Amino acid sequence: xxxxxxxxxxxxxxxxxxxxxxxxxxxxxxxxxxxxxxxxxxxxxxxxxxxxxxxxxxxxxxxxxxxxxxxxxxxxxxxxxxxxxxxxxxxxxxxxxxxxxxxxxxxxxxxxxxxxxxxxxxxxxxxxxxxxxxxxxxxxxxxxxxxxxxxxxxxxxxxxxxxxxxxxxxxxxxxxxxxxxxxxxxxxxxxxxxxxxxxxxxxxxxxxxxxxxxxx
Numbered sequence: 001x002x003x004x005x006x007x008x009x010x011x012x013x014x015x016x017x018x019x020x021x022x023x024x025x026x027x028x029x030x031x032x033x034x035x036x037x038x039x040x041x042x043x044x045x046x047x048x049x050x051x052x053x054x055x056x057x058x059x060x061x062x063x064x065x066x067x068x069x070x071x072x073x074x075x076x077x078x079x080x081x082x083x084x085x086x087x088x089x090x091x092x093x094x095x096x097x098x099x100x101x102x103x104x105x106x107x108x109x110x111x112x113x114x115x116x117x118x119x120x121x122x123x124x125x126x127x128x129x130x131x132x133x134x135x136x137x138x139x140x141x142x143x144x145x146x147x148x149x150x151x152x153x154x155x156x157x158x159x160x161x162x163x164x165x166x167x168x169x170x171x172x173x174x175x176x177x178x179x180x181x182x183x184x185x186x187x188x189x190x191x192x193x194x195x196x197x198x199x200x201x202x203x204x205x206x207x208x209x210x211x212x213x214x215x216x
Contacts, residue, residue, distance in 0.1 A: 009047035016041040029073035059161040079162040097142030098193035
């Protein structure tokens with residue numbers, strides 16, 4: 001009888017802590033207090049521990065048993081390495097998607113872009129992260145390669161953490177880049193699709209000081 005309530009409380013704590021991290025209300029490397037987190041989320045410490053475990057698996061926090069929990073403190077160098085892997089995977093996936101493009105794939109991508117536009121207007125940071133991932137996963141699934149889809153899902157989770165600490169949210173340039181990707185993929189232009197995807201990914205990688213290309 002208590003199981004649904006415990007799951008709901010843990011999910012509530014997860015969403016609240018994740019939201020605060022995405023809004024950068026906690027500093028990178030900051031130690032988190034279970035007691036304070038429970039107070040802020042309006043739950044007990046038990047669901048907070050479950051939420052922190054989940055956030056630890058996703059890379060947003062670092063959980064050290066018997067010592068404590070800290071907000072992740074990623075580096076530009078680590079981000080560059082992660083995006084290097086992502087570029088290889090997503091460029092291969094978009095090439096296969098363009099080579100086998102269907103009206104259904106384009107319709108799904110266009111729906112994600114429309115959703116992204118609405119989220120940017122409403123400043124919904126949690127949904128923004130989700131729909132951004134969904135857009136890229138839709139393209140990955142368009143490749144028809146299930147193994148590649150699994151690897152892309154994992155690398156998107158990793159780069160999503162870096163996005164939380166380095167990239168500006170609600171950046172309309174990202175939205176326009178997604179629109180451009182859809183336009184090129186819809187034509188079946190394999191080389192062009194790879195080129196726009198590569199440019200899109202490289203624009204997300206900061207330099208050693210954490211600055212994005214173009215001064216963002």
